[in-house]
Amino acid sequence: MGQLFAIGEVLIDFIPLQKGSPLKDVQAFERAAGGAPANVAASVAKLGGNASMLTKLGKDAFGDYLIEQLAHTGVRTDLIRRTDEANTGLAFVSLREDGERDFSFYRSPSADLLLSEDEIDPGIFGTNDILHFGSVDLVESPMKQAHLKAIHAVKSQGGLISFDPNVRLPLWHSPEECRRTIQDFIPVAHLIKISEDELEFITGITSKKEAIASLFQGDVLAVVYTRGKEGAELYLSADEKYKGRGFNVKVQDTTGAGDAFVGGFLYKLLETGAAQDNIIEVLRVHHDEILEFANASGAWTTAGKGAIPALPSQADVHKLIEMQSNKGMMTNV
Template identity: 65%
Template sequence: MGKLYCIGEALIDFIALQKGEQLKHVSTFEKVPGGAPANVAVAVAKYGGKSSLITKLGNDAFGDFLIDTLKHNDVEVDKILRTNEANTGLAFVSVKEDGERDFAFYRNPSADLLLTDHDIQSDWFSTGDILHFGSVDLVESPMKYAHGKAIEAVKSRGGIISFDPNIRLPLWNSPAACRDTVLAFLPLAHIVKVSDEELEFITGISDVTEAIQSLFVGDVQAVLYTQGAKGAELYTKEGRYKSSGFKVTVADTTGAGDAFMGGFLYKLLEKDVQVTNLVQLLNVHHKEILEFSNASGALTASVKGAIPAIPAKKHILTFLSTR
């Protein structure tokens, strides 16, 4: 089985304890580990895969806490650097009544944005590995170029690139800057995940089918179109596959999309995915892969927080066996 490498942010989510309040009205928060790449890495490790996080953290208590959390969840931390030049990133999250989130980020810059291309070593990666990333750490910073180096290195070793734009507009100088950057990195990926809330923003196309087809540019071989509780659709150049979601009582959607993605990438690794067999594997095993991914996301949404909410593999299998 290959290894999942996630590059990007690991941070602290301060989750508002008063549900349904705007952040300015919230007085108490709970500290939980987060960051989309970290969430995905933990999910894969929890399900039995090998995963490693590539990032930089501050030499502070929050950085120590994240390292301890990742180790506890069996994520490799040897490619996490520490710095005194900036603090570990923070995000304050208010959860609305419907489970959706309101964010405020404190990273100007945060330590993760200081990871450089010189910190990336090409010999880390092997054939059969997957590199997963999002757009949060693609803002203009050294980390953006570290992404470029890592993508190039993984491809040179025959690995697979996975991209979840995971749009967070408050982090960008303008929506146009975010869109342009996503569109620049998108052709470098083999797998692209996009949510129903992001599709039109990214593509500028209102028709769903047309918008999804427009994502098949460059090296893109598969597109995951997620629709929250409604489930997900998988598109390859050879097929379109729909999988219904699972109905659960939503406690907090933070990390649910990352858990979905972690489940998806774990199943690919479990089946010894390669660039050369990716589409065939998805065409044959799409039902099993999407069901596992949807269950991973649903169970995570039923519990507050991100990393602590990601279920164990046995809980997903038990959940699926009752459906």
């Protein structure tokens, strides 16, 4: 079984103790380990896979906490660098009554943006490995160049590249800079995960079918279009589509749900030995199983608070699949 390498931000999410208040009115928070790539790595590890994090943290208490939390989930942390040139990133979150979120980020820059290409060792990657990244750490920084080096190294070994744009506009100078950067990185990935509220923004195309078709450029082999509780659709071309059902659970917090979906999806790819030369065949044969597992992983996470603390084990995922298959109704997990 190959290994998942996630590159990018690891940070502290400060989650409000109450829902329904704007961030300015929140009086108390609880901390949780987060950052989209870290969430994906933790998801894969908690499901039983091998996962490593490529990032940099501050030499501060928050960095110590994140190392402990990642290690606790089973993520390898020996490749994480530390620095005293910047602090570990922070994100303050406010929760609406429906569990959706607003963010306020503190990084100018944070330590993760200081990881340089010289700190990426190409020799760590193998044929059946997967590199996953998002857009948050693609702002102009040493970390952007570190992404490019890691992507090239994994590709040269025959491994897979997974990209979840995970749009966070407050972290960019302008929406156009965010859109342009995401568009620049889409062609270098083999697998694109995109949500229904990101598709038109990223592509600039209102027609769903045409927008998804436009993503098949460069090295892109598959697109996963997620629709929250409505499930997800897997595209192997603009005309070859497979659907996966959603799971109806009582939502507490949607933080990390998309990352848990990605983690479940990538775990199944690792389990089936997917690589550049066989991923299309793997997805055609196993699409039902992979989509069901990924959707259940994402749904389970929304029933808890925070991202990493709420991630499911493999037993949790199978429990939810069995419960919903038997009951066909909203499930309290």
